[in-house]
Amino acid sequence: MRTATVHRATAETAIDVTVNLDGTGCYANETGIGFLDHMLDQLARHSLIDLEVKVAGDLHIDGHxxxxxxxxxxxxxxxKALGDKRGIRRxxxxxxxxxxxxxRIALDISGRPWLVWNATFTVQSLGTLQTEMIEHFFHSFAQEAGITLHVDLLHGHNNHHIAESLFKGLARALRMxxxxxxxKADAVPSTKGVL
Structure with a gap:
């Protein structure tokens, strides 16, 4: 099983994350930001990647x-769960x-983090999640996961639908x-032999 647990603690947040790349889409997400929890639930459910996220953050400041x-x-x-990335479709x-x-979401688990973001929101927040933080979440995730990630809003005007479509699209692309x-289950998918 390709699983990993990460504990991250700073003066601003304490976070525990567990993932199982070969899961069934189970989730238990508690960030203190209801809309972010909803998006993480969608990420797990539609990727079939089990995801548990527990955050104690400085929400008395804001959700950043x-x-x-x-x-x-x-x-x-x-x-961490991907390891040497042997056998993945990439x-x-x-x-x-x-x-x-x-x-539209397109990604490459390349080891070269990059985010191209072409999506906008017309409201400042969804619930207590500031919409500008959605791009920031995608950037932070791509940076640490080592993913080249392209995000495009082709059309839409309901901000809730836009956010949910983005997270569901990320989920489906990650699943693939x-x-x-x-x-090629025994090979790293690169002519370099390493990702």
Whole structure:
């Protein structure tokens, strides 16, 4: 089983993350930010990656540190669970429709973190999650997971739908990319021999 647990503690947050890349989409997420919990639940459910995230953060200030550090810790856990990345498909993509909204996610588990972000929101927050923190979460996750990640909002105007479509698309693309390729289960998917 490709599993990992990460504990991250700073003066701003204390976070415990457990992932199982070969799970069934089980989740138990408690960040103190309801909308972020909802998005992490979607990430787990639609990737079939078990995810447990517990955060004690400085929410008396705002949700910035909690959201950023959750992204970092989840990314660290993904990288740890992937190990040498032997046998993975490596690439993943998803078109994610949700009512009037359509987003596209494409990613490469390359070891070269990068985020290209082409999505905007027209409200400042969804629940208590500041919408600007959604891009920041994706950036933090990609950075620590070592993923090249392209995010595009193709169309949509309901901000809840946009956010949910983005997380579901990330989930589906991750599901594809972390799966073991039965044709090359013993090889690292790179001509360099390492990712």
């Amino acid at each position: 540190h909690t959201t950023e550090d959750a992204g970092l810790a989840i990314g660290q856990a993904f990288a 690439y993943g993509e998803a078109l994610s429709p949700m009512d009037e909204t359509l987003t 990319a972390v799966e073991i390729d039965p044709r």
